[in-house]
Every structure is written in structure tokens, then in C-alpha cells.
Amino acid sequence: MTDPTPTATPAAEGKRRPRPPAPPSSAEEAQMDAVAEAEHARHRAPSETLRARLAELPERVADLAAPVIEAAVALRPIAPYLLAVMVFLGGIDLLLQGTGAEIRWRQRLLSTTLPLTFTEASHLFSSLAGLALIILARGLALRMNKARVIATVVLLAGAVFALAKGLRWEAALLLAGMALLLTLARGAFHRRGDWRDFRPARGWLAAVAVIVAATILLTVVGFRDHSFVTEDFWTFAWSGDASRGLRASLALAVALAVIALDGLINRPAPSRLPRALPVPPAVRRLIADCPDSARQVALLGDKRFLVAEDESAFLMYGISGRSWVCLGGPVGDEAAGEKLMWRFVEMADRARMKPVFYSLPFARIEKLLELGHSILKIGEVARIDLPAFSMDGPARKDLRYARKRAERDGLVFEVIAAARVPALIEELRPVSDAWLAERKGMEKGFSLGAFHPAYLANFDLAIMRQEGRIVAFANLWASGAQNEMAVDLMRHLGGVSPVLMEAFMCEAILHAKAQGFRWFSLGGAPLSGLPDHPLAPVWARVGTLIYRRGDEFYSFDGLRRYKQKFGPVWSPFYMTCPGGLSAARALVDVALLISRPRRAATEPEPGPEAIDPEPADAGPAHG
Known part of the structure; x- marks a missing residue:
């Protein structure tokens, strides 16, 4: 049986099969490689650019942050005072908020979300928070850490009260910002203590009393069209701004009276500095080896002594006015003496006094430049x-x-x-x-x-x-x-x-x-x-x-x-000594310390001695 499928002849098969392409020349190969490389580079460019920018990001951030860091370092010495002023003004703002009517559309919005009781309480506590901030500003100026912590809490509470009493979001943001700044600057508030250490003095109480009186007066003037009667004190309504102002004024007056009474009655009497100050044996030994003969004046007995733990160095100082005056710098081992100088400065700072170094030779000046003190030549x-x-x-x-x-x-x-x-x-x-x-x-x-x-x-x-x-x-x-x-x-x-x-x-x-x-x-x-x-x-x-x-x-x-x-x-x-007006005060304090000496330890003194202890965390000190 024969196969019906026709068999293609060689000639016909050659016509149907295409010829293989000729191999490209070397020039064409180079051109094709260039095109492929360009295409690859086009796809690769965005990722490389991104990586380069990410690599430059830390440097750019550092460049942008450098001025901020420099400004922060420059402002650190005065940061407590700046923050104290800000908190003081924040307290006055909270007081002034209670002297006028709230914005009606904000109050209507509040009435749909909060109960009236919460708003009324927020208005009262907002005024009290303002008074507290004014009081705490003094503690901040004294660099008290406890004042910073309490002020931070009061600022945050004040921000909540500002929102709850009238949707005052602007004031809330400012108060929250102050709280953040206090937190960031916590390193500048290194003094420890409690309420007794920054209890308002009489002058400060007088200033606060004037502010509270002005607040009450502004409240009366702000609601002068309203006839105040006894029933107003117990009126609670969304439109009762005058009643809220009256209650806040009374609360401020009572709170100020309590604070003033505490400040006037419970203020501790200043302790007398002891006249008899025995000279430690380590001081006598170090003086005997000291090449500076003027250090023999330590034996007079009218000074206090700060002695190194290993008794290899000491410094002597006296207290006059607002100054702690170190005479002549440390005596003894140089490294231990430098530590004593810093410890002396820290002790004076914790006691809210100014450290002064008196009668120093030129060789001692270099170490004290790090303190930022003013250098005064006082003689030869x-x-x-x-x-x-x-x-x-x-x-x-x-x-x-x-x-x-x-x-x-x-x-x-x-x-x-x-x-x-x-x-x-x-x-x-x-x-x-x-x-x-x-x-x-x-x-x-x-x-x-x-x-x-x-x-x-x-x-x-x-x-x-x-x-x-x-x-x-x-x-x-x-x-x-x-x-x-x-x-x-x-x-x-x-x-x-x-x-x-x-x-x-x-x-x-x-x-x-x-x-x-x-x-x-x-x-x-x-x-x-x-x-x-x-x-x-x-x-x-x-x-x-x-x-x-x-x-x-x-x-x-x-x-x-x-x-x-x-x-x-x-x-x-x-x-x-510290610069500015502190230098003039230090000169007066030193002059009084020399011209009005206490009785020396070597002289008997009738009656019991008064003890003026060193700060508990100051380390060993004598006298």
C-alpha cells in the first residue's frame, strides 16, 4: 500500500526554510552593549540617587541641628530664669482667662460633649493652677527640681482645664509646650529640696497679692454690667460667666491667704553661723607643708573647711551675705584640690549662694575660667x-x-x-x-x-x-x-x-x-x-x-x-566671682567678711553654740 502523503522535493524544501541571520559585526555588538548599559543605568539611577541622599541625610540633619544645639548650650545657664518667666506669664494668663466671658460657639460645642459640672470645676481649678504657677516660678528661678516636676504637672493640668472650660486650644498648646520645655531642660534644675526651700518670701507674697487683687478687680470690671448678689455664687449655668468669675475670685483670695499664713508662720528662722570653728588636724598638717605662708591664716579659727576624703587637700571659706568666699584656693594635692573646688561650687549652688574665690595667685586662675566667673584684679x-x-x-x-x-x-x-x-x-x-x-x-x-x-x-x-x-x-x-x-x-x-x-x-x-x-x-x-x-x-x-x-x-x-x-x-x-551685678555684691560681701569677723574658735564664747549644718549631700566638711 503506498503512502498518499506527497514527498517534498529538495528544491521545494529549500524555498520554505529561512536562512539563518548573519552574525553581527563587532561594531554592532558594541552599539548593542551600549544601549543595554544605558537602559540598565536608567533603571538603576533612581535607587542610587536615593541611597546617596539617605547617606547624606545624617550630615544634613547634623548641619540643621548644630545651630539649635549651640543655642541650647548657650542658653542653658539662663534656661531656668527664662522658663521661670514663661511659667510666671502662663500663670497670669490662666488668671486672666477667668476675668471675662467665654466664646459662645465654643461653649455651645462643649455643652454637647461635657457635663456642666466638669466645666464649672475646670474654670475654678484653672484659676488655682494659675496661682500655683506664679508661686512655682520662684522655685524654677532657684533651679529646684521639685518645682520643675510640680510645675510640669500643673501646666499639663492647666492645659486640660483650658480645653474643658472653654475650648481654649491656643492656651492649652502654650501650656503643654511649656511643660515640654521643662522636661527637656530638666538637667538645668539640679537643686534638691522641698516646699520649704522655695516657700514665697514676704516680697514675693506681696507681688502675688497685687496680681490676685488686680485679677479680682478685672473680674469686677469685666462683668460690671452684672449686679452681683449672694445668689450668684450658687448659680451654675452655661451662661453663668459672672458667677464662675466670682467663685474663682473667692477661691484665689482664700488660697493666697493660706499660702501667706504658711509663709509667715512656718518660715524657719535663719540659723546663726557658729563662731567657734575648730581647725581639723588634717588642715594643720597640710599647712605645715604648704609653700605659701599666707595659708597659715587658716589657724585663726573663723573659717570653715572642706577637706578631701583622703585628707590630701583642703580649702577654707567663709560665708557673708549671699556669698561663699573661698580664701586662696585649695591647699595640698593639685588633683584633689581641683575636685574640692568643684565640690565647693556645687555646695554653694545647692545653698542658693554665689561661689567667690578671693586672693588668688595668677596660677590658680586657669582652673576657674571653666566656671565662667568674672576675674577681678584686686591688688598686688x-x-x-x-x-x-x-x-x-x-x-x-x-x-x-x-x-x-x-x-x-x-x-x-x-x-x-x-x-x-x-x-x-x-x-x-x-x-x-x-x-x-x-x-x-x-x-x-x-x-x-x-x-x-x-x-x-x-x-x-x-x-x-x-x-x-x-x-x-x-x-x-x-x-x-x-x-x-x-x-x-x-x-x-x-x-x-x-x-x-x-x-x-x-x-x-x-x-x-x-x-x-x-x-x-x-x-x-x-x-x-x-x-x-x-x-x-x-x-x-x-x-x-x-x-x-x-x-x-x-x-x-x-x-x-x-x-x-x-x-x-x-x-x-x-x-x-559670677559676673554682672553679682560681682559688686561679692566685693561688698568680702569687705564685710574681713572688716566684721566673727569671734575666733580660739576665743571662748558664752552661751550655747548654734549649729549651722552643711547640706546633707555635700560630703564631709568641717565647721
């Missing part, structure tokens, strides 16, 4: 280079004459050992009393020695006798390692000899040189060496004016001229 110290000191030469002819004249006048110099000083106290007392009476002055203190027998018994005593009678004396400060000797308390009788004190000082200097000391300190010359230039700081110009024109009160220039006779090396000393 005269020190004699003993190895180079000589009585020879034309520059010393006046001193040679003084010694010879003293010898002709029968003046005899002697140094008494400390152990023998108590037996001479009754001979020294008439000299001291006569010296004070002649100058119509009182004993000084703090940075200057005073005539206290137990204090003088700590030191060798230089005396000048005439015919066996003591006519002049001075206690001698001797530093550690024989670095420096200095005279402290100098007293003499008048009319003995015109060269008494020049001769006395010459003999003391020669005594120190014979003992092998490196320096002899003549003490300070207040207000000496201040810059006299129209562009000098205000304090420098005022100090220069006092130095030149103040001879009626104190011979500033005469004191410097007297010390210049001995050819000293002058070096400046400084005071650092």
Missing part, C-alpha cells in the same frame, strides 16, 4: 627675693639709717619661739589695744590675723623692745620647705621712734634670710597695679579712682610706697 603682693636682698648700696641707705637710728634709740629686736608666746600675751595686749585705739578701728579677720592669744601661740613672734618694754610685735608665718616667711599681725606703740617700723621690718627680713628662707612676704597692697585706661573694665577704673582719691579712708598709695622701700617683687592677686 610684695615679696622680697631673700638670696638677692642686701643692705648695701645707695638704694638701701634709708634702711641702713633706720637700723642705726633704732640702735641709738635703744630699740632691740628679738624673735620669741612659739612655745614662749602665751607667757607674753599680757605684755602684748596693751600694745595691741593702743594701736587699735589710735586708729579708731576694730580687729579684722578672714584674710588678716587678729589678736587672739591661742592664734598667736601657733607662731614665732618678732618683738622690738625699748628699755625692756615691748613697743612693737608681729607674728611670723613660716611656710613649708623654708620657701617663704611673712609678717601677719603687726602692732606698735606711737611716739617711740620715727624709724620704729622700718627698723623692725629690716630686722625681720634679715632674720628670715639668716634662717635660709627663699622669700619674705610683705603682704598685699589693695587696689595697687590696676589698669588706668579709658578702655579698662569698670571695676579697674573704679578701683584706680579709689586708690588715688581714697586717702581719707585708707592710705592705699602710702602702703605701697612704704613696701616699695624694701625693693620687693610685685605680683598680682585676683578675685573671681
Whole structure:
């Protein structure tokens, strides 16, 4: 049987099958690769651009945030004061909201969602919250953390009350924003305490009373068309704005009376600072090794002491007015001393006092620059280079004459050992009393020695006798390692000899040189060496004016001229304190601390001592 399917001939098959394409040339291949690469790049470009922008995002955010961060850092020192002002104004705003009628369309909307009782209560508590914010503003200005926490809660509650009493969303946003700022700035409110620490003072209570009285007056004026009667107090209605204002005014008056009564009755009496302040043994040991002889004044007993835990350093300070005054900076180990300086500043800050550092050499200034203090030059110290000191030469002819004249006048110099000083106290007392009476002055203190027998018994005593009678004396400060000797308390009788004190000082200097000391300190010359230039700081110009024109009160220039006779090396000393008006207050506080000293610890005081404890978290402190 034959297959009916026709068989294609080779010629016909060749006509139906297409020819395979010719292979592309190298140029065509390159063109095709370029097109494919371009297409791939077109699809890839958006993702790469996105990745590049995401990579740049942190840098851009950092650039945008940098000014904000810089501003926050710059404002941090004054942030508590700014926030206190904002909270104070927020409290006044809440008070003023109750002096007028609410917006009617908002009140109608509230009436459909909230019960009347809730709105009435919100109106009353809103006014009380305003009063609370005004009171708390003082605590914020004092950087009290508890005031910040309470103010944050009251601000948030005030925001809720503002919405509930009249849909005052603008005020609610402002109050909530203040609460947020207080939360963000919580690091600036580091002082601990409770209500007693920022209880309103009498002046603050008077100011709050004026604000509350003005609020009540504005309420009466705002509803002057309304005739107030007794029944109005008990009227509760959506349209009862006048009744709500009357109830809020009464609540404010009662709340203020309670706060004032608490402030006037329960305010703790200021504690007296103790006069007797014993010197810790660690302080005596560190003083004995200190190369600065002026630190011997710590033994006067009128100061407080902050001692390192390992007793390797201490600093001494006094309290005057609103200032804690550290004298001379730390003594002892440098690292421990730096920690004590910061601890001292923290303690003063917690006590709401201003830290002041008085009578500092230039080497101590660098560490205090970090505190942001103002630096005031307050004078110069005269020190004699003993190895180079000589009585020879034309520059010393006046001193040679003084010694010879003293010898002709029968003046005899002697140094008494400390152990023998108590037996001479009754001979020294008439000299001291006569010296004070002649100058119509009182004993000084703090940075200057005073005539206290137990204090003088700590030191060798230089005396000048005439015919066996003591006519002049001075206690001698001797530093550690024989670095420096200095005279402290100098007293003499008048009319003995015109060269008494020049001769006395010459003999003391020669005594120190014979003992092998490196320096002899003549003490300070207040207000000496201040810059006299129209562009000098205000304090420098005022100090220069006092130095030149103040001879009626104190011979500033005469004191410097007297010390210049001995050819000293002058070096400046400084005071650092917070800037602005605080500097002027600090100067007054230091002056009062020196001119009105407390009785020294070495002097007995009748009656019980008052204890003024250090803050509980201040660490170990003495005195």
C-alpha cells in the first residue's frame, strides 16, 4: 500500500526554510552593549540617587541641628530664669482667662460633649493652677527640681482645664509646650529640696497679692454690667460667666491667704553661723607643708573647711551675705584640690549662694575660667627675693639709717619661739589695744590675723623692745620647705621712734634670710597695679579712682610706697566671682567678711553654740 502523503522535493524544501541571520559585526555588538548599559543605568539611577541622599541625610540633619544645639548650650545657664518667666506669664494668663466671658460657639460645642459640672470645676481649678504657677516660678528661678516636676504637672493640668472650660486650644498648646520645655531642660534644675526651700518670701507674697487683687478687680470690671448678689455664687449655668468669675475670685483670695499664713508662720528662722570653728588636724598638717605662708591664716579659727576624703587637700571659706568666699584656693594635692573646688561650687549652688574665690595667685586662675566667673584684679603682693636682698648700696641707705637710728634709740629686736608666746600675751595686749585705739578701728579677720592669744601661740613672734618694754610685735608665718616667711599681725606703740617700723621690718627680713628662707612676704597692697585706661573694665577704673582719691579712708598709695622701700617683687592677686551685678555684691560681701569677723574658735564664747549644718549631700566638711 503506498503512502498518499506527497514527498517534498529538495528544491521545494529549500524555498520554505529561512536562512539563518548573519552574525553581527563587532561594531554592532558594541552599539548593542551600549544601549543595554544605558537602559540598565536608567533603571538603576533612581535607587542610587536615593541611597546617596539617605547617606547624606545624617550630615544634613547634623548641619540643621548644630545651630539649635549651640543655642541650647548657650542658653542653658539662663534656661531656668527664662522658663521661670514663661511659667510666671502662663500663670497670669490662666488668671486672666477667668476675668471675662467665654466664646459662645465654643461653649455651645462643649455643652454637647461635657457635663456642666466638669466645666464649672475646670474654670475654678484653672484659676488655682494659675496661682500655683506664679508661686512655682520662684522655685524654677532657684533651679529646684521639685518645682520643675510640680510645675510640669500643673501646666499639663492647666492645659486640660483650658480645653474643658472653654475650648481654649491656643492656651492649652502654650501650656503643654511649656511643660515640654521643662522636661527637656530638666538637667538645668539640679537643686534638691522641698516646699520649704522655695516657700514665697514676704516680697514675693506681696507681688502675688497685687496680681490676685488686680485679677479680682478685672473680674469686677469685666462683668460690671452684672449686679452681683449672694445668689450668684450658687448659680451654675452655661451662661453663668459672672458667677464662675466670682467663685474663682473667692477661691484665689482664700488660697493666697493660706499660702501667706504658711509663709509667715512656718518660715524657719535663719540659723546663726557658729563662731567657734575648730581647725581639723588634717588642715594643720597640710599647712605645715604648704609653700605659701599666707595659708597659715587658716589657724585663726573663723573659717570653715572642706577637706578631701583622703585628707590630701583642703580649702577654707567663709560665708557673708549671699556669698561663699573661698580664701586662696585649695591647699595640698593639685588633683584633689581641683575636685574640692568643684565640690565647693556645687555646695554653694545647692545653698542658693554665689561661689567667690578671693586672693588668688595668677596660677590658680586657669582652673576657674571653666566656671565662667568674672576675674577681678584686686591688688598686688610684695615679696622680697631673700638670696638677692642686701643692705648695701645707695638704694638701701634709708634702711641702713633706720637700723642705726633704732640702735641709738635703744630699740632691740628679738624673735620669741612659739612655745614662749602665751607667757607674753599680757605684755602684748596693751600694745595691741593702743594701736587699735589710735586708729579708731576694730580687729579684722578672714584674710588678716587678729589678736587672739591661742592664734598667736601657733607662731614665732618678732618683738622690738625699748628699755625692756615691748613697743612693737608681729607674728611670723613660716611656710613649708623654708620657701617663704611673712609678717601677719603687726602692732606698735606711737611716739617711740620715727624709724620704729622700718627698723623692725629690716630686722625681720634679715632674720628670715639668716634662717635660709627663699622669700619674705610683705603682704598685699589693695587696689595697687590696676589698669588706668579709658578702655579698662569698670571695676579697674573704679578701683584706680579709689586708690588715688581714697586717702581719707585708707592710705592705699602710702602702703605701697612704704613696701616699695624694701625693693620687693610685685605680683598680682585676683578675685573671681559670677559676673554682672553679682560681682559688686561679692566685693561688698568680702569687705564685710574681713572688716566684721566673727569671734575666733580660739576665743571662748558664752552661751550655747548654734549649729549651722552643711547640706546633707555635700560630703564631709568641717565647721
